[in-house]
Amino acid sequence: MKILIVDDFSTMRRIIKNLLRDLGFNNTSEADDGNTALPILQSGNFDFLVTDWNMPGMQGIDLLKAVRADPKLVKLPVLMVTAESKREQIIEAAQAGVNGYIVKPFTAVTLKEKIDKIFERIEAGAQA
Amino acid sequence: MDTEISNKDLLTKAQALVREVEADNEDQISKVLDEIAQLRESTLFQEIGKMTRELHDSLNSFRFDTRIADLAEHDIPDAKERLNYVITMTNQAAHRTLTAVEETIPISENLERQANDLNSRWQRLVRKEMDKQEFKILSREVSEFLPFVEQQSSKIHSSLSDVMIAQDYQDITGQIIRRVISLVQNVEENLVSLIRMSGQKVLSNNQASSSNKPKLEGPQINPQARADVVNDQDDVDDLLSSLGF
Numbered sequence: 001m002k003i004l005i006v007d008d009f010s011t012m013r014r015i016i017k018n019l020l021r022d023l024g025f026n027n028t029s030e031a032d033d034g035n036t037a038l039p040i041l042q043s044g045n046f047d048f049l050v051t052d053w054n055m056p057g058m059q060g061i062d063l064l065k066a067v068r069a070d071p072k073l074v075k076l077p078v079l080m081v082t083a084e085s086k087r088e089q090i091i092e093a094a095q096a097g098v099n100g101y102i103v104k105p106f107t108a109v110t111l112k113e114k115i116d117k118i119f120e121r122i123e124a125g126a127q128a
Numbered sequence: 129m130d131t132e133i134s135n136k137d138l139l140t141k142a143q144a145l146v147r148e149v150e151a152d153n154e155d156q157i158s159k160v161l162d163e164i165a166q167l168r169e170s171t172l173f174q175e176i177g178k179m180t181r182e183l184h185d186s187l188n189s190f191r192f193d194t195r196i197a198d199l200a201e202h203d204i205p206d207a208k209e210r211l212n213y214v215i216t217m218t219n220q221a222a223h224r225t226l227t228a229v230e231e232t233i234p235i236s237e238n239l240e241r242q243a244n245d246l247n248s249r250w251q252r253l254v255r256k257e258m259d260k261q262e263f264k265i266l267s268r269e270v271s272e273f274l275p276f277v278e279q280q281s282s283k284i285h286s287s288l289s290d291v292m293i294a295q296d297y298q299d300i301t302g303q304i305i306r307r308v309i310s311l312v313q314n315v316e317e318n319l320v321s322l323i324r325m326s327g328q329k330v331l332s333n334n335q336a337s338s339s340n341k342p343k344l345e346g347p348q349i350n351p352q353a354r355a356d357v358v359n360d361q362d363d364v365d366d367l368l369s370s371l372g373f
Binding site for chain 2: 011083085106
């Protein structure tokens with residue numbers, strides 16, 4: 001399982017990376033905004049994307065839209081981890097095709113729950 | 129300048145004063161002195177008038193620039209609230225970290241002490257200095273110690289995870305401080321333009337109104353006070369499930 005973590009704060013990237021390692025995901029890469037993340041996603045076989053919303057350069061929501069617009073990446077599961085907590089934004093992310101949405105500050109338990117749920121749905125979708 | 133006491137007027141009065149003093153004409157002396165005082169007073173009144181007009185103009189120009197009023201009424205108190213929230217966040221993170229450390233240190237001390245004790249006895253066993261009875265006790269203690277180490281290690285792991293996740297304050301407070309910095313820049317620019325405006329007495333009422341406010345708001349410091357913002361992860365989950373997620 002290859003995961004890309006996108007956040008402009010290096011501390012948050014490290015926290016997410018460590019939490020993912022605790023959950024058994026050791027193969028992670030990092031990017032600091034959408035502009036750097038997109039080429040990494042396009043060139044590597046990533047299985048999962050964890051992204052912040054508010055970043056300088058390309059924002060998380062635009063990265064999500066770019067991913068959904070790319071035939072190679074269209075099915076990539078995307079988990080948004082962000083401090084943006086306005087309802088209209090959560091709805092916007094849902095409409096753009098996000099698979100999970102976590103508001104900061106969050107707990108290790110929340111991260112695990114959301115990731116588990118995303119994979120459950122994907123498996124259920126594959127069987128159906 | 130006509131608002132100032134002209135030297136010619138003053139000289140005339142002064143000469144008149146000298147004349148009257150030499151003539152020792154007391155009535156005339158005080159009359160001339162009054163006239164000189166009047167000259168000064170009228171200049172003073174004109175100066176006050178001028179200053180009043182300038183103050184009035186300045187106040188009007190303040191009114192033109194509603195952005196400054198917005199900054200003072202809304203943005204500055206908001207920035208203060210945000211910075212207070214930063215203090216609360218960093219305080220919580222520091223305490224959370226310290227609590228985890230305080231819980232972990234005695235665990236590691238205890239493990240160290242017990243391992244040390246078992247090790248010295250184990251060395252006696254290796255050197256064949258131990259009798260059967262003592263070996264039985266050591267053996268029982270080692271078999272108790274191993275699962276204890278396992279359990280205590282998982283406690284340490286959980287404390288360390290807590291320390292790690294407590295560092296998320298850096299992201300959240302960083303976002304808040306960035307916003308306050310941009311506000312300070314905004315205030316600075318407005319003050320500079322205000323100074324320029326009053327310095328050159330140029331009134332421009334085409335203040336670029338920043339109508340396209342940043343859409344993203346970042347960390348909410350008081351989500352309970354707003355209906356358009358979720359309070360916590362449960363709210364997010366409810367909202368998403370209402371959308372069929």
